[in-house]
Amino acid sequence: MSEVFVRVALDHPLATLFDYRFDTPVPVAPGMLVSVPFGKRHVVGLVCEVTAHSDVPADRLRSVEGVCTACPPVSSEWLKLAAFAADYYQRGLGEVALPALPQALRDASRWSRLFAPEERYSLTPAGRVALPDALPARASALRKLAQALAETEFLLAADARALHPKAIATLDAWRAEGWVALDVIEAAAALATAASADVPAPALPTLTDEQAAAVEAIRDADGFAPFLLHGVTGSGKTEVYLRALAEILAAKPDAQALVLVPEINLTPQFEAAFRARFAALEGTSIVTLHSGLAEGERARNWFAAHTGRARIVLGTRLAVLASLPQLAIIVVDEEHDPAYKQQEGLRYSARDLAIYRAKQLGLPVVLGSATPSLESWWQADQGRYKRLTLSRRAVAEAVLPTVKLIDLEEERRRGRASVEGLSGPLIAALKARLERGEQSLVFLNRRGYAPQLACDACGWVAGCPRCSAYVVLHKPERALRCHHCGWEARIPRSCPECGNVDIAPMGRGTQRVEETLASAVPGARILRIDADSTRRKGSAQALFSDVHAGEVDILVGTQMIAKGHDFQRVSLVGVLNADTALFSHDFRASERLFAQLMQVSGRAGRAGLPGEVLVQTRYPRHALYHALGRHDYVGFANSTLAERRDAHLPPFVYQALLRAEGRTLEAALAFLQQAAAELTGIAAAERVTVYDAVPLTIVKVMHVHRAQLLIESASRAALQATLRAWQPLLRGLKGVLRWNLEVDPLDI
Known part of the structure; x- marks a missing residue:
């Protein structure tokens, strides 16, 4: 009997497969999980190829130690998806495939327990x-x-x-x-709560003409069909998803659907809506996949999807790489959201991978948003995506809120009093809503009490000893905290430089606004939702439940409250400190700000109550605010795209970013300069623009200095060819602690 060898992908930076002798008495196939020796360790790998010979010398070949027979192999299509992601994002296949699996599956010692009855x-x-x-x-x-x-x-x-x-x-x-x-x-992994046919079908809302047309277009799609569902806030995009999925799942008894949301705190309301809708559809089971799940629960849910038991998988960006053998449709809600871009390890875009996966399998993918990314809008303009429009709110009596700008400079000139950053008109509007029994939302995208603690006598500002950043004052915890590295210290009693006891907070965060509102609007029940108030598992869901139950009068929060939530009783939205993003060095800042403001504005007036949005600003004549006042996403998108075209910025060019981290800034910059010099010998680099190496905005984090080098090209193929040839040369360079290469960066 001839020997059998397997080529295995391991979670290792080298972009290569590792050969092993397979002499285990079980049939072997690509896609199987195996336990193998690697150096002095024993690790889990994924079989990618089975062959009758190996080029590795026999005395260096080692044998596979174990096979996870209880887990069926992942499909060849899934392996091709992982291979594409590895190639496009310039990583090893194992660096993509293994982290895409639940942690419990990557530990061979847990296989027997994981798949036991x-x-x-x-x-x-x-x-x-x-x-x-x-x-x-x-x-x-x-x-x-x-x-x-x-x-x-x-x-x-x-x-x-x-x-x-x-x-x-x-x-x-x-x-x-x-x-x-x-x-x-039967197995722990078979945990997918199936729907019961005994449950009566819920009453369905009547679709608007635009919703019905969108559902029909998605249902009738043949093969790969990318749709951009552009619907104003409250227009019923979720209802379109539900109807389209229901028709596809009913027509194909084994079909599966993947629904992506940008953040974990949006999954509970989506899950509740999907479970309520599909409770009567026999054989339909729903699971969630996100990083907030316990390891065992995530493994069971992944396995339910992998074996086809789960017909609907609802998750965050990591779910885009879930194994779904009968996938029939993909939905990406809030497709514009930056949270879909992974910022550590494999820096992939879940939205882009979802589109590629749909193309690979020949199925429809729906990108939904009230404020689509400019990349997606441009693709629709070019005819590559089919645009589906929902131009009005689904509830007949609900209209888009009116947007008013509060000119802070005019308020100051007229001597009108403000209270700790809250203008008089905003406070009056909050009190009026309280008297009417309506809810209000105050949006400030800055958590903590104040972004700085300073001494006005000597100019000292509290900074992090490990980072080149100021620490944030958190008054309830009586702490100074660095939001970059987590360093924390008690609030000093006096200035450490001059001894002045009159040190004071500068600026405002959500904690300070919450405190101010308690005195400015007496009797109001105020709730703050941000990353600090929702640290414990399940706390965000509990807080949002209080809002929906009407137990809150004023909700204060960051971007966590700005999108996706259907607040039925909110009639007023107040926006604070939006101006800071108007003059950012990041060319995407205006796009993100407009999306944030459009999204948070859309929380008002969703159930028929007249909605109003008050934006405090020192630049009331800025074009962005005028577009916001008209709810004119189309005009904003077209003008911003014209500016990007003139400036040769994405989506009209393609970019990659090389980051280096060193013990000193000089070392990081020197590495990047050497890396830039290596590009001169690469043929494809003739069509690539290389910019100077520069420090990051926050230069030092955890005593590590950081710098970056941007390259771009009008040709995606030329950029990719350059990166492939560049990678081996980069591995030969020394002098830094770490470096990483990011394709299609969002933060530059």
């Missing part, structure tokens, strides 16, 4: 009555376990152990009392 517990009717009163008052861990049982249909043994160290013994005791029931399911 799974025990799950549920609360009996008797338990719902007796258990709450049977627990000791101070047994907080037991009460947490009981609460988890009460809030879910069933509780997996692994999740129970995470809640209580003696969970299984406790649950067995409750079983003996008749309070808990135990089921054993």
Whole structure:
């Protein structure tokens, strides 16, 4: 019998496959997970090729140690997707394929437990009555376990152990009392809650003509069909997604759908909407995939998608690389959002990979947004995407809010009082909404209490000892915190430079605005939602539930509250400190600001209440604000694209960014200068523009100095050819701690 060899992808920077002898007594196929020795370690790899010979000398070949037979191989299409991402983003195949798998699958020691029959517990009717009163008052861990049982249909043994160290013994005791029931399911990974045909179909809202046309176009698409669904806020884009998915899933019994959202905090409301809609569609199961899931839950959900048990996968950007063997449609909601671009490791764009995946498989992909990215808008202008327009709100009596600009300079000249950055007209509008029992939203995209703490006697400003950045004052925690490295210190009693005790905060963050509103609008129930108030798992969902339940009068927050949320009772939006983005060095700053303001404005007046948006600004004549006042995305997009064309900026050129990190700034810059010199010998580089190496805006983070080198070309092919030839030369350069190459960078 001839020997069999496998070529395995490992999570390693080298863009190569590693040969191993396969003498395990199981059939082998590409796409299988295997455990192999690598140096002194034992790692998990992915079989990419099976061959009868190897060019590696026999005395250097090592054997595969184990095979994950319980997990079916990933498809050849999935391997091709990973190979494309590796090639386009200039990374090794293993650096793409392995991190795309759940962490639990990348640990061979967990395979037997992960795919073993799974025990799950549920609360009996008797338990719902007796258990709450049977627990000791101070047994907080037991009460947490009981609460988890009460809030879910069933509780997996692994999740129970995470809640209580003696969970299984406790649950067995409750079983003996008749309070808990135990089921054993086929495998832990088969956790995809299927819909029940006994549930009555929900009443469907009547579609507008534009919605019906969009659904029809998506349903009738043949082969690869990219759609740009441009709908104003509140126009019912989610309803279009639901109807299109329902028709495709009903027509194809085994079909799967992938729905991407930009942020984790948007998944609960999407999941609730999808579960409610598909509860009656027999055989339809829904799972979520995002980084906020526990490792075991993420692995089970991924496996449910991989085996076809889950027909709808709802997730953030990492879900774009999920294995879905029967994928029939992809939806990317809020496709403009920068969160779809990964900023660590493999720096991929989930939106762009979703489009490529749809093209690879020949299926429709829907990009939805009220403010599409200029790249997508340009593609639609060129006829490569089909534009579907929803020009009015879905609720007949709901209209787009009016936008008014509050000229802060005019307010100052007239001597009108303001309270800690809140103008008089905004405070009056907030009080009027409170009297009417309506909700208001105050948007400030800066968390913390104040961005700086300073001494006006000597000019000292509190800075981070590890970064070239100021620290942010967090008053409730009485701490100074660096938002770049996490360094934290107590607030000093006096200036460390001159001893002045009158050090004071400069600027405003959401914590300070929350404090100011409490005194400026007495009696209002104020809630702040930002990255600080939602650190604990599930806290964001709980806070948003309070808003939807009407238990909040004024919601203060960052971009977390600006998009995707359907606040039915919000009639006023106040925008603070928007001017800072008008004059940024980043050419994408105006696009992001306009999208943010359009999105947050769209939270007002969604259920028929007249909506109003008040924007505080010192530049009321700026063209961006005039376009915002008209809700004129089309005009803004066309004028901005014309500016980009004249300036030779994306989407009219293609860019790549080489970043270097060194112990000194000089070392980082020297590395980049050497890298630029290596381009002179590359033929394709003749069509590439190379800019000077420059420090990053925040030069130092965690004592590491950073610099960057930008290259661009009007030809994507020329840029890619240059990068492929450049990579081996870069690996030969020394002198820095780390370097990375990013294709299609968003932050320059």
